[in-house]
Amino acid sequence: xxxxxxxxxxxxxxxxxxxxxxxxxxxxxxxxxxxxxxxxxxxxxxxxxxxxxxxxxxxxxxxxxxxxxxxxxxxxxxxxxxxxxxxxxxxxxxxxxxxxxxxxxxxxxxxxxxxxxxxxxxxxxxxxxxxxxxxxxxxxxxxxxxxxxxxxxxxxxxxxxxxxxxxxxxxxxxxxxxxxxxxxxxxxxxxxxxxxxxxxxxxxxxxxxxxxxxxxxxxxxxxxxxxxxxxxx
Amino acid sequence: xxxxxxxxxxxxxxxxxxxxxxxxxxxxxxxxxxxxxxxxxxxxxxxxxxxxxxxxxxxxxxxxxxxxxxxxxxxxxxxxxxxxxxxxxxxxxxxxxxxxxxxxxxxxxxxxxxxxxxxxxxxxxxxxxxxxxxxxxxxxxxxxxxxxxxxxxxxxxxxxxxxxxxxxxxxxxxxxxxxxxxxxxxxxxxxxxxxxxxxxxxxxxxxxxxxxxxxxxxxxxxxxxxxxxxxxxxx
Numbered sequence: 001x002x003x004x005x006x007x008x009x010x011x012x013x014x015x016x017x018x019x020x021x022x023x024x025x026x027x028x029x030x031x032x033x034x035x036x037x038x039x040x041x042x043x044x045x046x047x048x049x050x051x052x053x054x055x056x057x058x059x060x061x062x063x064x065x066x067x068x069x070x071x072x073x074x075x076x077x078x079x080x081x082x083x084x085x086x087x088x089x090x091x092x093x094x095x096x097x098x099x100x101x102x103x104x105x106x107x108x109x110x111x112x113x114x115x116x117x118x119x120x121x122x123x124x125x126x127x128x129x130x131x132x133x134x135x136x137x138x139x140x141x142x143x144x145x146x147x148x149x150x151x152x153x154x155x156x157x158x159x160x161x162x163x164x165x166x167x168x169x170x171x172x173x174x175x176x177x178x179x180x181x182x183x184x185x186x187x188x189x190x191x192x193x194x195x196x197x198x199x200x201x202x203x204x205x206x207x208x209x210x211x212x213x214x215x216x217x218x219x220x221x222x223x224x225x226x227x228x229x230x231x232x233x
Numbered sequence: 234x235x236x237x238x239x240x241x242x243x244x245x246x247x248x249x250x251x252x253x254x255x256x257x258x259x260x261x262x263x264x265x266x267x268x269x270x271x272x273x274x275x276x277x278x279x280x281x282x283x284x285x286x287x288x289x290x291x292x293x294x295x296x297x298x299x300x301x302x303x304x305x306x307x308x309x310x311x312x313x314x315x316x317x318x319x320x321x322x323x324x325x326x327x328x329x330x331x332x333x334x335x336x337x338x339x340x341x342x343x344x345x346x347x348x349x350x351x352x353x354x355x356x357x358x359x360x361x362x363x364x365x366x367x368x369x370x371x372x373x374x375x376x377x378x379x380x381x382x383x384x385x386x387x388x389x390x391x392x393x394x395x396x397x398x399x400x401x402x403x404x405x406x407x408x409x410x411x412x413x414x415x416x417x418x419x420x421x422x423x424x425x426x427x428x429x430x431x432x433x434x435x436x437x438x439x440x441x442x443x444x445x446x447x448x449x450x451x452x453x454x455x456x457x458x459x460x461x462x463x464x465x466x467x468x
Contacts, residue, residue, distance in 0.1 A: 129318050136314075139311075139334075150324070
């Protein structure tokens with residue numbers, strides 16, 4: 001019990017004393033996840049829009065497929081990316097394994113199904129008159145799409161927050177494709193896993209507190225935006 | 234009156250059921266046409282096709298005298314043939330931004346847009362609402378914003394889908410006044426309605442849609458006798 005109290009006290013000291021190693025880990029986590037969500041979101045929302053508003057063969061299968069892929073384990077995504085990027089893999093020559101880029105690729109793939117599924121729900125709930133009004137007033141399809149995005153922005157923001165929450169806390173994929181290299185690819189979840197196995201609880205608790213605070217913040221924002229989405233639909 | 238838009242051989246089926254089979258339909262300059270028919274007769278479908286929002290199974294189209302493919306016709310018509318839903322949708326932004334929406338797509342300067350929006354607000358008598366979010370307006374106010382938003386684009390044709398449904402008598406009178414002004418401005422108007430008698434004073438022609446076929450109904454307000462002429466055929 002004493003050691004736990006001491007570790008907790010030490011974790012606060014680490015957090016508030018500006019410990020460089022700790023803050024590099026936090027920065028790496030946010031940097032990789034923000035890049036991943038910024039890449040995944042536009043692609044996911046365009047796919048979600050086409051699934052919600054266009055009729056083409058295979059659309060239903062796509063909806064079902066993305067819905068099923070939401071629950072894909074992070075380690076499976078990690079394994080796939082690892083096999084593709086490893087030296088003997090099809091993209092091995094790019095030498096991307098154990099870099100930020102490989103972590104971003106893994107997190108893009110991990111967040112994409114969730115963003116598509118939640119984006120699809122948001123676009124499907126949108127009033128058909130939004131698109132028709134934009135078009136009849138002379139907007140191009142691209143402009144009408146942006147107008148639709150604006151009208152369902154609360155639902156899409158909720159999707160972004162849920163997607164970010166999914167990737168910032170995942171261990172399996174980052175561990176496999178990032179390699180957990182200190183000061184380079186070590187992020188919050190992989191650092192917590194490593195420090196815990198080493199019995200170094202102070203840093204693990206400090207990073208856990210960061211993740212916990214982030215989870216509370218994201219959930220609060222999610223509840224707010226989902227509420228706004230319902231109110232405005 | 235010069236013809237603006239003509240559809241020939243317009244056919245439309247929904248889930249295998251024929252909805253529209255119209256030999257010929259023309260909309261002339263400065264005309265106001267009432268389109269009546271039972272619920273589900275296809276009035277909204279016809280208007281949405283005319284506006285280029287729904288694709289017909291087959292049709293030939295002439296817009297301003299030029300034969301066009303469906304795709305090209307749509308590109309030409311959007312912004313010039315404006316369809317107003319029964320409950321017009323206003324975007325989740327201010328009344329001014331709603332009215333400016335179509336103009337922003339035309340590459341005008343901000344000064345020009347601002348001056349035209351002010352003029353449109355005055356025209357519709359909604360200057361006091363310009364900064365309000367459009368979603369907070371009453372039904373009558375929303376209709377006035379929608380009319381102003383359409384008028385500011387100087388459309389050739391305005392398609393109104395039951396524009397006064399669910400309105401109180403005062404809002405109805407305002408809507409009729411605005412439709413009359415739009416007609417006087419030179420806009421061709423088609424109005425879908427269940428109650429032709431309420432808009433008879435605005436209309437030059439009355440078309441009724443029955444079993445997918447358009448019939449021209451002479452406007453004889455007091456005779457009580459209806460002579461049905463198949464529209465689009467030589468009679």
